[in-house]
Amino acid sequence: MSAPTVVNAPASSDVPAASGWRRHRSTVLLLAVVVLAVAVVALVLGRARTSDPLDPANPGPQGAQAVARVLADEGVDVTVVRGADELEDTAVDAGTTVLVARPDLLGDSTVERLLDHASAAARLVVAGASPGAAEALGVAAPSTVDLGEGRDASCADPLVEDLRIEIDLALAYPLDGCFDGPGGAVLVDGPGDLVLLGADQALTNDQVLRADNAALALRLLGQEDRLVWYVPSLTDLTGDDGVSAGALVPRWIGPALFLLTLVVGSLMLWRGRRLGRLAVEPLPVVVTAAETVRSQGRLYRHGGDRAHAARTLRAATRTRLCERLALGAAVPPDELVRAVALHSDRPAPELYALLSPDAAAPARDTDLIALATTLAALEEEVSLR
Secondary structure: OOOOOOOOOOOOOHHHHHHHHHHHHHHHHHHHHHHHHHHHHHHHHOOOOOOOOOOOOOOOOOOOHHHHHHHHHOOOEEEEEEOHHHHHOOOOOOOEEEEEOOHHHOOHHHHHHHHHHHHHOOEEEEEOOOHHHHHHOOOOOOEEEOOOOOEEOOOOOOOOOOOEEOOOOEEEEOOOEEEEEOOEEEEEEOOOOEEEEOOHHHHOOOOOOOOOHHHHHHHHHOOOOEEEEEEOOHHHOOOOOOOOHHHHOOOOHHHHHHHHHHHHHHHHHHHHOOOOOOOOOOOOOOOOHHHHHHHHHHHHHHHOOHHHHHHHHHHHHHHHHHHHOOOOOOOOHHHHHHHHHHOOOOOHHHHHHHHOOOOOOOOOHHHHHHHHHHHHHHHHHHHHO
8 A cells, every 4th residue: 555645735934925915916006007107197298288379389280389390490499488477587689589479368568578578689470469469569450361272472571472371261450561462461560570470370280381381480480590489378467457358268168169059959959850740549538528618617717817717708709709690700899799789689888898808807706607697698699680
């Protein structure tokens, strides 16, 4: 008989280690996920991207990252400043071009600070100055125009005279300038070294490659060795500053209203559309006309609406009298009273008080009963004549 096989048990010191790992495994995995999420957020935020229009850090369709990078590749020192305080801390000299993006965020105080600080610059370019911003800059208010298939420069300025721009919408100023046409010029010179560019969409990522938009952006902003790209901020405004109402409305309001209108319209069509002809079903019981009349009478009595009951009685009597006297259904009450007076012994004033829709309502239930009895007697009297 063979000897039994002896199996050695694992050392007792290995068991607590394995069970400890299993007990804390979920905690370790959770900490790893948190660390990974923090790293991803830090990486995304470190790219300093934004969704603001005409912002050089915005790679989206309405941003201007493409123009900023091309200018930098061409040797232009592009400095992005955000807010009036940062602009004043940035040196500006005769070798600097200052570009103002989103001038609708400017107020009276920030316009004054801008003009004062940028007075030493070679050129101050304001892209897309709306009526409020244009008036603050001392320029006549523009109007929105559709350039259609594009617009030629049509001016003697050698910087842009051979160019043609093509964008969806532009601002035209009622002044002499380039890209002139119905509504005014798109590129005009203001007081001092101020230049107003109404074709701000030509700087955006999705339209910069249309026609000569890119050439316009590079020629206008790349003349000097340095470009200060100024993005105003609403936090710089004071209490008495005037600002465009559009700057205070979030950009998601327009799409949200469109989506809400679409949803409400679809709901109205869905709930208001008839899916077919009405189905006629037999009543579970037969209700006689007498029961209907009595039920309506009880409802009138319960509601105490004697005026409505009196109008109903008078209207029914007028209808039956018109049928018996061969009168039209639309006969005026005065003619009906004259016809009934010829077929009864009652005077016209009494008949008018009985049949007129403007007659006084009964004050008590007994008066209502008396009115119904008198009207029935009048109908019987006319039918016997």
